[in-house]
Amino acid sequence: xxxxxxxxxxxxxxxxxxxxxxxxxxVELSREQARPIRVTLLEAGRRLGGSIHTERTDGxxxxxxxxSFISEKPWALQLCERIGFTSRLVRTCxxxxxxxxxxxxxxxxxxDGFLLLAxxxxxxxxxxxxxxxxxKLRMAMDLVLPRGPQRLDESLxxxxxxxxxRQALERVAQPLVGGIYTADPDQLSLAATMPRFLEMERKxxxxxxxxxxxxxxxxxxxxxxxxxxxxLFVSVDDGMQSLVDALAQRLPEGVVRLGSAVTELGxxxxxxxxxxxxAVCDADAVVLATPAHQSARFVxxxxxxxxxxxxxxxxxxxxxxxxxxRVDQIPRPLDGFGFVVPLVEARxxxxxxxxxxxxxxxxxxxxxxxxAFVGGAMQQSLFDQDDAxxxxxxxxxxxxxxxxxxxxxxxxIHRHPQAMPQYQVGHLDRLARIDTALQRxxxxxxxxxxxxxVGIPDCxxxxxxxxxAIVRRLTNGA
Numbered sequence: 001x002x003x004x005x006x007x008x009x010x011x012x013x014x015x016x017x018x019x020x021x022x023x024x025x026x027v028e029l030s031r032e033q034a035r036p037i038r039v040t041l042l043e044a045g046r047r048l049g050g051s052i053h054t055e056r057t058d059g060x061x062x063x064x065x066x067x068s069f070i071s072e073k074p075w076a077l078q079l080c081e082r083i084g085f086t087s088r089l090v091r092t093c094x095x096x097x098x099x100x101x102x103x104x105x106x107x108x109x110x111x112d113g114f115l116l117l118a119x120x121x122x123x124x125x126x127x128x129x130x131x132x133x134x135x136k137l138r139m140a141m142d143l144v145l146p147r148g149p150q151r152l153d154e155s156l157x158x159x160x161x162x163x164x165x166r167q168a169l170e171r172v173a174q175p176l177v178g179g180i181y182t183a184d185p186d187q188l189s190l191a192a193t194m195p196r197f198l199e200m201e202r203k204x205x206x207x208x209x210x211x212x213x214x215x216x217x218x219x220x221x222x223x224x225x226x227x228x229x230x231x232l233f234v235s236v237d238d239g240m241q242s243l244v245d246a247l248a249q250r251l252p253e254g255v256v257r258l259g260s261a262v263t264e265l266g267x268x269x270x271x272x273x274x275x276x277x278x279a280v281c282d283a284d285a286v287v288l289a290t291p292a293h294q295s296a297r298f299v300x301x302x303x304x305x306x307x308x309x310x311x312x313x314x315x316x317x318x319x320x321x322x323x324x325x326r327v328d329q330i331p332r333p334l335d336g337f338g339f340v341v342p343l344v345e346a347r348x349x350x351x352x353x354x355x356x357x358x359x360x361x362x363x364x365x366x367x368x369x370x371x372a373f374v375g376g377a378m379q380q381s382l383f384d385q386d387d388a389x390x391x392x393x394x395x396x397x398x399x400x401x402x403x404x405x406x407x408x409x410x411x412x413i414h415r416h417p418q419a420m421p422q423y424q425v426g427h428l429d430r431l432a433r434i435d436t437a438l439q440r441x442x443x444x445x446x447x448x449x450x451x452x453x454v455g456i457p458d459c460x461x462x463x464x465x466x467x468x469a470i471v472r473r474l475t476n477g478a
Contacts, residue, residue: 007036007037007038008037008038008284008285008474009037009038009039009040009282009283009284009285010026010037010038010039010040010283010284010285010286010287010467010470010471010474011039011040011041011042011271011273011281011283011285011286011287012026012039012040012041012042012286012287012289013042013262013273013286013287013288013289013290013298014042014043014050014288014289014290014294014447014448015041015042015043015045015047015048015049015050015256015258015289016048016049016050016051016052016289016448016459017049017050017052017244017247017456017459017460017463018289018447018448018449018459018460018462018463019041019043019050019287019289019290019447019448019463020041020048020049020244020247020248020251020463021079021247021447021459021460021461021462021463021464021467022287022289022447022463022464022466022467023039023041023251023255023256023463023467024079024083024247024250024251025463025464025467025468026039026467026470026471027039027250027251027252027255028082029467029468029471033471033475035475037471039251039252039255040255040257040281040283041251041255041256041257042257042260042261042262042273042275042281043256043257043258043259043260044259044260044261044262044276045258045259046258046259047258048244048248048256048258049240049241049244050065051064051065051066051416051419052064052065052066052240052241052243052244052456053065053241053414054238054239054240054241054242055412056238056239057410058324058364058409058410059363059364059367060324060362060363060364060367060369060410061238061239061355061361061362061363061369062239062322062369062371062412063239063240063320063322063355063371064320064412064414065240065320065414065416066240066455066456067235067240067353067355067358067359067371068092068233068234068235068240068359069233069234069235069455069456069457070232070233070234070455070456070457071230071231071232071233071234072232073453073455073457073458073461074457075457075458075460075461075464076234076456076457076460077089077230077234077457079247079460079464080243083246083247083250085243085246088236088237088238088242088243088246089230089234089235089236089237090234090235090236090237090359090360090361091230091231091234092231092232092233092234092235092337092358092359093357093358093359093360094231096334096335096336096337096354096357096358097231097336097337098110098335098336098337099176099336099337099338099339099340100336100338100339100340101130101171101172101175101339101340101341101342102175102339102340102341102342102345102347102401103129103130103171103342103345105345105400105401106401107339107401108128108129108130109128109336110130110172111124111125111127111128111130112124113125113215114172115211116172116173116176116177116194117159117160117164117168117172117173117177117194117197117207118139118142118163118164118168118207118208118211119139119208120208120211120212120215121212125139130171130172131167131168131171132167135165135166135167135168135171138164138165138166138167138168139164139165139167139168139208140208141165142163142164142206142207142208142209143206143208143209144206145162145163145205145206146205147201147202147205148162148163148201150202151198152191152428153189153190153191153192153198153425153426153427153428153429154189154190154191154198154425155185155186155187155188155189155190155425156169156173156174156177156183156185156186156188156189156190156193156194157169157174157184157185157186157187157188158186159190159197159198160173160185163201163207164207164208169185170342170343170344171342171344173185174342174343175340175341175342175343175350175351176340177193177194178340178343178350178376178378179340179350179351179373180454181193181420181422181423181454182316182318182350182373182375182376182377182420183316183376183377183378183420183422183423184377184378184422187377187422187424187425188422188423188424188425189423189424189425189426189427189428191427191428192423192427192428192431192452193423233358235359237360237361238361240456257275259276259277260275260276260277260279261275261276262274262275262276262298263275263276265286265298265299265301265302266301266302267302267441267443267444270282270283270284270443271283271284271285271286271443271444273286283443284443284474285442285443285444285445285470285473285474286443286444286445287445287446287447287463287466287467287470288444288445288446288447289446289447289448289463289466290448291315291418291419291421291448291450292310292311292313292315292421292446292448292450292451293310293311293313293315293418295310295446296308296310296311299444302441303437303440303441305437306434306437306438306440306441309430309433309434309437310434310446310450312430313421313422313427313430313450314377314421314422314424315418315419315420315421315422316375316376316377316380316418316419316420316422317375317376317380317383317415317416317417317418317419317420318350318373318374318375318376318383318416318419318420319373319374319375319383319390319413319414319415319416320371320372320373320374320413320414320416321349321371321372321373321374321390321391321394321411321412321413322355322369322370322371322372322411322412322413322414323369323370323371323372323394323395323398323408323410323411324363324367324368324369324370324408324409324410324411325367325368325370325404325406325408325409326366326367326368326406326409327366327367327368329404329406330368330402330403330404331402331403331404332402332403334354334357334368334402335357336354336357337353337354337357337358338351338352338353338354338357338358338370339351339352339401341397343378343379347397348374348382348393348394348396348397349372349373349374349393349394349397350373350374350375350376350379351372351373352370352371352372352373352397352398352401353370353371353373354368354369354370355369355370355371356368356369356370367409370398372394372397372398374390374393374394376420377420377422383415383417387413390413391411391413395408420449420454421449421450421454423454431451431452434446434451442473443470443473443474445466445467445469445470446466447459447462447463447465447466448462448463449462
């Protein structure tokens with residue numbers, strides 16, 4: 001532990017939302033415990049926020065990356081409350097709270113009561129044309145099927161197929177979950193992403209019956225969980241970049257060092273960090289809030305075993321293509337939040353969000369803003385297209401699915417190479433091995449979307465937990 005006479009120095013590597021949350025929490029803990037802590041945030045780029053970035057032009061609010069966060073996980077809302085940011089948050093426009101699924105080249109509304117994997121309402125399932133009658137009957141078999149083998153983990157594809165059938169997987173579960181994780185359902189770990197479904201089967205056998213029963217007992221559970229003030233998804237009035245900026249402004253002057261890519265990380269009595277600008281940063285502890293494959297490079301010399309585990313987290317690449325149009329250029333009503341595209345449809349986009357329908361203030365009066373998603377773990381070749389080819393393929397899909405043949409008022413392509421970690425079967429075992437390896441280095445912690453959740457609340461939580469763990473170890477003399 002550092003001597004009582006000097007101020008401990010903690011370095012945070014990575015200026016995305018996880019790194020920002022870690023640095024901010026360190027400052028908070030210093031104030032709460034009346035214990036001076038010196039914090040340095042090293043960011044390789046020239047801006048903070050990582051994949052979160054907002055462009056505001058001609059009245060449009062264009063998100064390069066995440067456009068919202070989920071309110072059921074409390075950590076983002078709690079942070080917003082602590083920094084006085086809640087007045088800037090906005091709900092979804094719930095009069096259009098509907099999602100469509102592409103099937104045979106047409107948009108079909110997702111049946112009411114279909115929650116990620118399974119239906120919870122009888123009549124909407126009966127009347128939808130999204131599934132065939134054999135497909136509907138196969139889903140209903142979940143009510144009588146016995147429990148499957150009791151496994152610690154299973155792929156999403158395996159679980160949904162054996163409980164609900166192939167149509168449930170291909171036409172709903174894969175595109176909905178694929179939109180969150182950009183993942184291959186036959187590789188995606190259910191235990192790491194949606195463990196409650198495994199628990200439902202273990203405790204109550206039927207997924208449909210359990211979800212239906214839960215809704216009957218607590219019909220307002222979703223509203224109660226996040227508070228009636230918030231919808232399930234929450235955004236910022238003028239874009240997610242403002243949350244990044246507000247968080248950065250709460251850090252003391254001199255904490256943030258932009259353009260400081262880490263080139264070397266060594267450990268002896270403390271941690272020595274070399275950066276691309278030629279500077280050396282000596283620290284008592286380090287939080288690595290970078291992608292796992294980058295963190296692996298940093299620790300390769302001091303702990304090859306930890307590096308191997310971090311390197312073993314695979315990543316996928318994706319892109320967003322935002323397009324603006326006049327309302328009179330859209331031949332059909334945009335009466336939902338958007339649509340998802342099953343892989344079996346063999347199309348060039350994963351999904352499309354009607355951004356200006358979903359959230360207020362995204363487009364000027366008389367205009368609309370759409371955002372398409374391209375790439376992911378199962379369509380890497382589409383991400384590899386150049387911008388012109390990607391733009392053409394997205395516009396072709398919008399023409400065929402929405403009838404939009406006009407030139408957009410503007411278009412933006414934002415690429416996110418190797419940015420989405422893939423929680424493959426066995427991910428929790430890997431996390432256990434990473435945690436064990438980190439115990440060998442009390443002054444080292446990791447944070448970010450590679451570990452226990454990919455959303456903004458998860459990243460914030462991981463950064464804050466890393467900060468708290470480091471301070472606790474320094475305080476206890478670890």
